[in-house]
Amino acid sequence: MIRASSGASAKASPAPRRSSLKASPRSAAASSTTHTLEELQDLLITSDMGTRVAARVTKGIAKGRFDKEISGDEIRLALAEEIEEILKPREKVVDFSDGPRPRIVLFVGVNGSGKTTTIGKIASKLQDQGAKALLVAGDTFRAAAIEQLKVWGERAGIPVMSGAPGADAAGLVYSAVERAKAEDLDLVLVDTAGRLQNKTELMSELAKVVRVVRKIDPDAPHDVILVLDATVGQNALSQVEAFRHTAGVTGLVMTKLDGTAKGGVLVAIAEAHDLPIHFIGIGEKAEDLRPFSAEAFAKALVGIKAP
Ligand SMILES: Nc1nc2c(ncn2[C@@H]2O[C@H](COP(=O)(O)OP(=O)(O)OP(=O)(O)O)[C@@H](O)[C@H]2O)c(=O)[nH]1
Numbered sequence: 001m002i003r004a005s006s007g008a009s010a011k012a013s014p015a016p017r018r019s020s021l022k023a024s025p026r027s028a029a030a031s032s033t034t035h036t037l038e039e040l041q042d043l044l045i046t047s048d049m050g051t052r053v054a055a056r057v058t059k060g061i062a063k064g065r066f067d068k069e070i071s072g073d074e075i076r077l078a079l080a081e082e083i084e085e086i087l088k089p090r091e092k093v094v095d096f097s098d099g100p101r102p103r104i105v106l107f108v109g110v111n112g113s114g115k116t117t118t119i120g121k122i123a124s125k126l127q128d129q130g131a132k133a134l135l136v137a138g139d140t141f142r143a144a145a146i147e148q149l150k151v152w153g154e155r156a157g158i159p160v161m162s163g164a165p166g167a168d169a170a171g172l173v174y175s176a177v178e179r180a181k182a183e184d185l186d187l188v189l190v191d192t193a194g195r196l197q198n199k200t201e202l203m204s205e206l207a208k209v210v211r212v213v214r215k216i217d218p219d220a221p222h223d224v225i226l227v228l229d230a231t232v233g234q235n236a237l238s239q240v241e242a243f244r245h246t247a248g249v250t251g252l253v254m255t256k257l258d259g260t261a262k263g264g265v266l267v268a269i270a271e272a273h274d275l276p277i278h279f280i281g282i283g284e285k286a287e288d289l290r291p292f293s294a295e296a297f298a299k300a301l302v303g304i305k306a307p
Pocket residue numbers: 109110111112113114115116117118139145192193194195227255256257258259280281282283284288
C-alpha cells in the first residue's frame with residue numbers, strides 16, 4: 001500500500017508536475033496517489049507513448065480516485081485497463097492461410113524493421129498449417145536480402161521466387177501473382193526493400209508495386225503489412241502515416257519487443273489509426289512471433305509481469 005506520511009497536508013504536498021494532474025489532491029492519501037500517477041506517467045512517456053497520450057490515459061484514471069488511498073498495484077492495474085481499452089479494438093489475429101486465393105500479402109517498412117524475419121516466422125507457421133505458399137524476394141536491390149529470404153524459405157519448405165539482382169520489383173511481383181494463380185496456391189508473401197518514409201522516389205516505387213498487382217486482381221494486395229521496429233520510438237507514427245498513404249497499409253506488426261523498447265507508440269498509433277495490430281516480434285527465431293494481445297501488451301507497458 002502507498003502510505004502518505006502522517007500529518008502531510010494537501011497544501012504541503014508537491015505540486016503535480018503535469019497539467020493533467022492538476023486536480024488538487026484533497027487528502028494525504030490522494031497526494032501519494034498523485035505521486036504514483038506521476039511516476040507512472042513518466043514511465044509511459046519513456047515507453048514512447050508520447051506526452052499527450054500518456055497524460056490522457058493517466059488523467060482517465062486520476063478522475064474520481066483522489067480521495068481514496070489506493071496501492072501502486074491498483075493504480076497500475078487501472079492504468080493497464082485504460083490502455084487496454086484503446087488497444088482492444090486493434091487486436092486482430094490473422095490467419096494468412098485462410099481467405100481469398102491466392103491471398104497476396106505485401107510486407108512493407110523502413111530499413112531493418114524486421115520485414116524479412118517476420119515473413120520467415122510466418123512461413124514457418126504456414127508449414128505447420130499445410131498451406132501452399134510462395135515467398136517473393138521483392139527486395140531486388142541486395143543479393144543478401146534474396147539469400148536471407150531463401151534461408152527462411154528452405155527452412156519452412158516453401159519455394160522462394162526471386163529475380164536477378166536489380167530487377168524491377170513490380171515486374172517480379174506481377175509474375176509471382178500469375179504463377180500463384182497458375183499453380184493454384186493459397187498464399188503469396190511478398191518481401192519488399194526497406195525504404196525510409198520520406199524518400200519520395202522509393203515510396204513511389206512501392207506505390208508502383210501495388211498498382212501493378214491490382215492489374216491482375218483489383219482486390220490485391222489483400223493485406224499490406226507495415227512492420228514497425230519498436231526501437232524507433234515515436235518515428236513509428238510518421239511511418240504509419242506515410243506507408244498508409246502510399247501503399248494502403250491494412251495491418252501492423254511490431255518487432256523487437258524483446259529488448260528494452262516497450263513499444264508504447266502503439267498506443268498513440270491505435271488512437272490515431274483504425275488499423276489492426278496482428279503480431280509482435282520478440283526475438284530473431286522462427287517461434288518468436290506472437291499474436292498481438294491488447295491485455296498482455298497493456299500490462300507489460302505499465303510493468304505488470306505476466307503470470
Ligand atoms: N531482437 C529481435 N531482433 C529482430 C526481431 N525481428 C527482426 N530482428 C532482427 O533485426 C534485424 C533486421 O531484420 P530484417 O528482417 O532483416 O529486417 P528487414 O526489415 O527485412 O530489413 P531490410 O530488408 O534491410 O529493410 C535482423 O538482425 C533480425 O534478426 C525481433 O523481434 N527481435
